Amino acid sequence: MWLRVATSQTIPESETLVRRLAGPSTTKAGLAKDQTEINRVIAEASKGSKFYEARTNICMISKASISEMLNKGWINLSVFPFMDIVIIAHICCHDTRKLVKLEAQRDLSQIIVHVDMDAFYASVELLDDPTLDGKPFGVGHGVLTTASYEARKFGVRSGMPSFIAKKLCPDLVVVANNFHRYTEVSRQVMDIFRRYDPNMCAAGCDEGYLNITRYCNEHQLAANDCVQQMRDMVRAETKLTVSAGIAPNKMLAKICSDKNKPNGQFKLEFDSCAIKAFMRNMSIRKLPGVGRVNERLLESIGIKTCGDIYSHRATLSLMDKQFGLNFLLQAYLGIASNVVQPGQREERKSIGAERTFSPIGDQAKILAKLEEVATELEHDMERGDWTGKTLTLKFKLDTYQAFTRAKSFTRWISTKKEDLFMIGKELLMPELPLTLRLIGLRVTKLKDLRADVQSAAGGIKRFFESAQSNSSPRKKRRLNADEEQAGDEGPSLTQDGFEDAMPGYHEHADSDELDAQIGQLDHSPLSSALPGMTTSSEHDGQSQFSLQKQPHARPPHSAPASSQNTAVASSSRVAKPVSTISNPKPQSACHTTSNSFYPGLAATVGAEVPAVGATDTALSGGSVQAQTCPICGKTIDVDNREFNDTLTSVSARKRSGKLKFLLPYSHRREGTSLTHERQLLKERPEGIRGDTDF
DNA sequence: GCGGATCAC
DNA sequence: TATGGTGATCCGC
Numbered sequence: 001m002w003l004r005v006a007t008s009q010t011i012p013e014s015e016t017l018v019r020r021l022a023g024p025s026t027t028k029a030g031l032a033k034d035q036t037e038i039n040r041v042i043a044e045a046s047k048g049s050k051f052y053e054a055r056t057n058i059c060m061i062s063k064a065s066i067s068e069m070l071n072k073g074w075i076n077l078s079v080f081p082f083m084d085i086v087i088i089a090h091i092c093c094h095d096t097r098k099l100v101k102l103e104a105q106r107d108l109s110q111i112i113v114h115v116d117m118d119a120f121y122a123s124v125e126l127l128d129d130p131t132l133d134g135k136p137f138g139v140g141h142g143v144l145t146t147a148s149y150e151a152r153k154f155g156v157r158s159g160m161p162s163f164i165a166k167k168l169c170p171d172l173v174v175v176a177n178n179f180h181r182y183t184e185v186s187r188q189v190m191d192i193f194r195r196y197d198p199n200m201c202a203a204g205c206d207e208g209y210l211n212i213t214r215y216c217n218e219h220q221l222a223a224n225d226c227v228q229q230m231r232d233m234v235r236a237e238t239k240l241t242v243s244a245g246i247a248p249n250k251m252l253a254k255i256c257s258d259k260n261k262p263n264g265q266f267k268l269e270f271d272s273c274a275i276k277a278f279m280r281n282m283s284i285r286k287l288p289g290v291g292r293v294n295e296r297l298l299e300s301i302g303i304k305t306c307g308d309i310y311s312h313r314a315t316l317s318l319m320d321k322q323f324g325l326n327f328l329l330q331a332y333l334g335i336a337s338n339v340v341q342p343g344q345r346e347e348r349k350s351i352g353a354e355r356t357f358s359p360i361g362d363q364a365k366i367l368a369k370l371e372e373v374a375t376e377l378e379h380d381m382e383r384g385d386w387t388g389k390t391l392t393l394k395f396k397l398d399t400y401q402a403f404t405r406a407k408s409f410t411r412w413i414s415t416k417k418e419d420l421f422m423i424g425k426e427l428l429m430p431e432l433p434l435t436l437r438l439i440g441l442r443v444t445k446l447k448d449l450r451a452d453v454q455s456a457a458g459g460i461k462r463f464f465e466s467a468q469s470n471s472s473p474r475k476k477r478r479l480n481a482d483e484e485q486a487g488d489e490g491p492s493l494t495q496d497g498f499e500d501a502m503p504g505y506h507e508h509a510d511s512d513e514l515d516a517q518i519g520q521l522d523h524s525p526l527s528s529a530l531p532g533m534t535t536s537s538e539h540d541g542q543s544q545f546s547l548q549k550q551p552h553a554r555p556p557h558s559a560p561a562s563s564q565n566t567a568v569a570s571s572s573r574v575a576k577p578v579s580t581i582s583n584p585k586p587q588s589a590c591h592t593t594s595n596s597f598y599p600g601l602a603a604t605v606g607a608e609v610p611a612v613g614a615t616d617t618a619l620s621g622g623s624v625q626a627q628t629c630p631i632c633g634k635t636i637d638v639d640n641r642e643f644n645d646t647l648t649s650v651s652a653r654k655r656s657g658k659l660k661f662l663l664p665y666s667h668r669r670e671g672t673s674l675t676h677e678r679q680l681l682k683e684r685p686e687g688i689r690g691d692t693d694f
Numbered sequence: 695g696c697g698g699a700t701c702a703c
Numbered sequence: 704t705a706t707g708g709t710g711a712t713c714c715g716c
Contacts, residue, residue: 051706143707161706204703291701350710358705390695400706404697440708 038155038168045164054400062293066300069322088314095313095329102333107248108270110338111223113210114245114253115193115230117186118262120206121146123240124185125175137173138165145177149262182206185238192234196226201340207257209250211340224267231265248275251336255286275334280307287331298323306332346448351386352394353377354440359398361435369439370428371421377441378417385453387412389445391420393427396438405431412447 046052117123121139126132126148136151138144144165147156154169162174186205193200197210216226227244234242245256246267252275259266268278283305285295298304301319303312309332316325330336353376360366381387391413392406405427413419424441 046706049705055706140707142705145707159706163705207703289701293700348710349712352709354708356707392696402698406696408695438707442710 035155041155041167042160042164045167050399062296066297069297070300091314091317095317095325098326098329099333102330102335103272106272106333106335107338108272109213110211110248111213111216111270112247112250112253112338112340113196113212113223113227114247114250114257115208115210116243116245116257116261117189117206118241118243119146119149120186120240121177121182122148124181125178127185127239128178128181129175132173132175135173136169136171137175138162139175140177141174144174185240188238189234189240189242192237193230195233196230197340199341201342209253209340211338224265227265227267231263249334249336249338250340251288251331252278252334254288255282258286276332279332279334280305282306284309284331289327306334346451348386348446348448350442350444350446351377351380351384351388352392352440352442353380354394354438354442356396356438359435359437361433363432366428366432366434366436366439367425369436370424370441371417373439373441374417374421374424377420377443378415381415381443385449386443387415387447387449388443389413389447390443391423391427392442392444393424394438394440394442395428395431395434395436398435398437400437402438403431408445413443 122137125137125139132148134150136148136154136156138147138151138156138160140146141162144156144158144160144162146158147160147165151165151169151172154172156165156169156172162172165172165174182205190200190202190208193208193210196212196215200208200210202208212223212226215221216223219226221229223246227246231242231244234240241263243257243261243263244265245253245259246265247253247256248268248270252268256266256268268275284290284298284303287306290298301312301315303309303316309316309328313325313329316323316328320326353373355369355373355376357369360369389410389412390406390408392404394402394404396402407423407427413423420441428439
């Protein structure tokens with residue numbers, strides 16, 4: 001007997017993508033209403049470009065991988081003498097125990113605030129040039145880093161190439177980035193935030209997390225009043241508006257700050273039931289760590305909202321490896337980290353530089369680019385007093401395929417550009433000839449020269465070491481002076497964490513438009529190519545799609561522009577007859593899906609998303625039938641072992657399947673609260689590109 | 695240790 | 704005509 005644990009057929013991929021056109025992924029404030037028309041314009045403008053082709057291929061590979069995963073999502077139940085319902089019941093019981101355990105860890109004692117500047121770059125530009133007021137404008141060149149709210153009404157968004165933005169909004173004004181100004185203004189704003197929490201954590205230049213518990217206590221302030229006061233202060237001192245979310249943890253606060261954007265705030269009730277109600281209809285895309293790929297992955301088994309996590313917990317349990325059950329259960333409960341602390345310098349893991357340019361095939365010119373990058377990296381490494389043991393070269397072909405090549409050393413890598421260039425060249429030369437559009441260098445296995453010096457003997461010794469090192473002591477001293485003047489107390493950047501942290505290039509890196517376009521494209525030949533690609537992975541242990549990059553692959557030499565299309569074509573040729581994947585079926589509610597695959601499940605554990613009250617009763621270990629597993633505590637011990645064995649072997653199969661789509665580590669970490677800790681605590685104390693310009 | 699992939703900002 | 708840069712981590716090898 002076979003039990004289907006996946007529900008791929010119920011959600012046609014093309015529909016999934018098309019739905020995203022106007023779907024919840026595009027919930028940015030100030031968006032235009034007619035998303036369909038916007039997407040048509042974007043698709044029109046993009047069609048035929050290499051970028052578009054590349055994204056199309058990526059989309060197909062994703063679909064194929066998801067499809068493969070779902071095809072492998074069968075569990076052989078013949079080893080069990082019982083019916084599948086027993087298994088499901090047990091799984092749900094197991095998950096319920098997990099939920100109870102998680103619920104017990106919930107901490108509502110801290111007041112966490114996520115602050116987020118509204119259209120930060122655009123607002124700063126507006127500050128400096130009032131004539132822009134009321135006009136639709138974008139910031140950036142080539143690619144927009146942000147758009148004014150007027151421009152957003154036309155569908156102009158961050159990450160959009162300006163030529164497309166102009167098509168959507170012919171009157172669009174485009175102004176250049178002024179990173180220096182953003183850094184400056186950002187510092188002002190962060191200084192204000194720090195009055196409320198000196199330990200606040202800046203997350204990029206336009207947002208941050210604060211714990212205002214203490215401030216509220218000391219000033220006898222309600223959280224809402226405190227945050228309102230803080231926002232007023234920012235407005236008064238900088239003329240900028242900021243939105244904020246108030247919640248018991250960072251994840252919730254982040255989601256809340258989006259609720260009343262722009263220039264608003266939202267406080268979530270500090271109550272378990274209210275939080276779960278809040279999460280139930282929340283799109284999974286809002287969860288930190290769930291990007292475009294994971295969204296699709298989860299949608300493929302019918303999970304679109306955090307509430308769906310609960311109703312699909314049996315599936316998720318069986319496919320824990322793929323989905324990260326623990327993370328998702330926490331998300332469903334609205335549980336996450338509430339630890340707010342500034343990023344630490346020692347947390348840094350790598351430092352690098354990369355540059356995009358119009359495609360170059362000429363070797364000498366490529367090497368010249370490499371040298372530029374090496375120079376930039378030298379600057380940043382010396383500026384931050386970093387070195388490391390591994391150098392990674394990154395290059396992207398004109399087809400937008402990216403590759404990396406790395407080399408490790410037993411000694412510390414010299415920070416001199418000549419040496420960086422030489423190693424980089426060594427890595428690059430065997431790959432040529434190629435037509436490249438990007439080159440980058442990155443150093444990992446870092447060593448913090450400052451910490452080293454400090455622990456050794458303090459400032460004097462540091463001075464001597466600087467003098468002995470192969471870099472200019474004069475230069476180093478000057479840079480250090482700059483940083484100390486900025487308020488830094490030595491190596492720890494707890495004070496200024498943000499100082500050198502140039503913003504991410506964009507306010508948001510989302511560009512779902514392309515997926516949308518590709519979704520439209522899915523109606524034709526692409527979908528039919530999928531089954532073949534999927535089955536091709538079956539024939540040996542290796543999961544290799546025709547289009548997939550091979551591990552350690554050598555990039556195609558001077559790949560003709562059509563090479564990928566050729567691959568598609570050949571893949572189509574071996575494809576089996578069109579499968580059901582793209583067969584549009586009426587899309588019914590998720591729990592219906594669930595029922596159809598888990599006969600009896602609804603009766604046993606309730607396949608529908610439970611009402612909040614019901615959940616609570618469930619979690620409190622009450623008498624709700626859903627929680628009383630008919631198997632647990634009795635004969636299940638034996639079965640449990642078998643069951644686990646089965647799961648293990650399933651997991652092993654999954655692993656050998658080389659699935660490409662996995663949740664990020666932070667969401668799979670056992671025990672620790674989910675957290676975008678990585679993001680939140682991440683400090684980028686040194687050498688951001690923008691800084692090197694001044 | 696290396697390379698591909700995903701994600702956040 | 705034309706689609707970014709920095710950093711982190713996981714997995715399979």
